[in-house]
Amino acid sequence: MSKKCIKCGQLIPDEASFCPHCTAVQTEKKEIKPPRRWKKKALIILTILILSAVVGTVFFMHHKPQKYEGGAQIVYQDKDKSYKVLLTFSQEDGVTGHAQGERTDTLSEGMDSALPCQLYVLDQKTGKLAWKEFTEKVKSCQVNTKPYENSQKMEFVEPTHNESFPDAAYVSDILFHADSGTNDIEWMLTMENGDTISLRTKLTLEKQKAVTYYFEDTPMETTDQLKALLASIEEEVPSDTTVYLHLPAVTYDGDIVFGDHVWGIYGSTEEDITTTFTGTVSMRGMNGNYADISGVHFAGNSGTGLNAYCLVLLSQCSFDGWDTAAFAQNGAWVNAMDCTFTNNITALKFNSSTSYGSAPNYLNNTFTDNGTAVCINNLPGTEVLDFAGSIFAGNDTDIDNKAEHPVDTAKAAFQ
Incomplete structure (x- = not known):
């Protein structure tokens, strides 16, 4: 088997890579094109976008407003500090950090009365009262009452700091009568950073003869x-x-x-x-x-x-x-x-x-x-x-x- 030289035309072996007559190389030269620079830039930009999305997602998940829901108490985490937030009808229990998930009182038939529902805040680490620094982080504080079946809705006073209870962050007087029955007392705090805190306690009135x-x-x-x-x-x-x-x-x-x-x-x-x-x-x-x-x-x-x-x-x-x-x-x-x-x-x-x-x-x-x-x-x-x-x-x-x-x-x- 033979082939012609691509330069002088002489017959040369088929497997020859150069011509023995004119020494011409028998492989055709191909133009080597450099890679297009826009593809490299696009790859870099795409990588940056992916990394940004990952970082953004991590940041959003870390700073996403959190919902804290509990009974009469929760632990609220704010940056590097934790707060114990609790509800009670007793000033002594509030100061010592004991929540009151329910309370039953007796009231004489035909009588009206009220109880102060109190929200306390303690430093979770030290156990000391921390309502002053905590309330600076609160955007709004609301209370609502939800009657049980066959009960009547209790009225309430909008929560505020009350000098009669200087250690409580907020106090709401719950107004009721002997026929009120049982109500959930629900609290909702919205923080400046968008976090929400939901707490609740239960108050039951038993009618006296x-x-x-x-x-x-x-x-x-x-x-x-x-x-x-x-x-x-x-x-x-x-x-x-x-x-x-x-x-x-x-x-x-x-x-x-x-x-x-x-x-x-x-x-x-x-x-x-x-x-x-x-x-x-x-x-x-x-x-x-x-x-x-x-x-x-x-x-x-x-x-x-x-x-x-x-x-x-x-x-x-x-x-x-x-x-x-x-x-x-x-x-x-x-x-x-x-x-x-x-x-x-x-x-x-x-x-x-x-x-x-x-x-x-x-x-x-x-x-x-x-x-x-x-x-x-x-x-x-x-x-x-x-x-x-x-x-x-x-x-x-x-x-x-x-x-x-x-x-x-x-x-x-x-x-």
């Missing part, structure tokens, strides 16, 4: 009749049963003691006569019992008008002529709204060992021509006594705060 006495049906026109009725109540009505008394427009002379029940005592007015007590009225509720007194006149010439050994809520009552008009002592508390205190040596006096547990309001009271309008000898707790709308006029001393208890008179009037 109650009995009601009307003066139209039950003899209570005189002091002796009223005392006989109170004696029969102590003997026949269990202490966990609420007693409602609707008193006639008469004057009761002498000292009267109301025993160990939850009391609803309602005065009445007929022409110019109002239900009136001229002796000391002692309220001796025990075991958490309390009294709600409305529309009663306490008229004296010495001594103590109302001697409270439990929580007593006064509304639309009047006191005049007493050494001490209303006295909260031992484990007691007296709360007054829309009441009038006139010509008493001391109108409202506290010498108690019990804190109120909520934000006590002393709204729209009138303190006129008393020696001392409000005397606070001893009163634990941090609840702020708010005298918004109250008037102080002609008193020798408006507020004698020996205990240095928190008092707010910014919206009171002094004349």
Whole structure:
């Protein structure tokens, strides 16, 4: 086998790579084209884009707003710090970091009441309160109530920091009545970085039994009749049963003691006569019992008008002529709204060992021509006594705060 030289045309062996006659190389030269530079650039750009996408995805996943959902407490991670966020109805539990996932209270039939639902924040590492730095990171805080089946929706006050609970980040008063049943109390916090925190606790109200006495049906026109009725109540009505008394427009002379029940005592007015007590009225509720007194006149010439050994809520009552008009002592508390205190040596006096547990309001009271309008000898707790709308006029001393208890008179009037 032979082939012709590609240059001189002489026959040469087929496998020859050059011509023995003219020494010409028998392989055709091919033009070697350099790689196009745009393909290399495109590859580099594509690689950069892929790397950017990976880095972006990692960054987004790391900084993506997080949802924290729990029961009454969660641990919230913010950058390099962790916070324990919890709900409770107890100030003591909140400070010590104990959440309250549910609470059951009893309330007398026909009664309304409220409980402060409190949100606390602690440094997860140290256990110390951290609400101040935490709330700077909060964009909004909301509360909602969700009733269970056959329950009624509880009302609530928008959450805010409350000076009566200085260690809590936020407080929302939950308002309810004896028929409210069970509600979930739901909290939602939205953080400045987009994170959300959802918490919830449960509040259940159990209705207490109650009995009601009307003066139209039950003899209570005189002091002796009223005392006989109170004696029969102590003997026949269990202490966990609420007693409602609707008193006639008469004057009761002498000292009267109301025993160990939850009391609803309602005065009445007929022409110019109002239900009136001229002796000391002692309220001796025990075991958490309390009294709600409305529309009663306490008229004296010495001594103590109302001697409270439990929580007593006064509304639309009047006191005049007493050494001490209303006295909260031992484990007691007296709360007054829309009441009038006139010509008493001391109108409202506290010498108690019990804190109120909520934000006590002393709204729209009138303190006129008393020696001392409000005397606070001893009163634990941090609840702020708010005298918004109250008037102080002609008193020798408006507020004698020996205990240095928190008092707010910014919206009171002094004349």
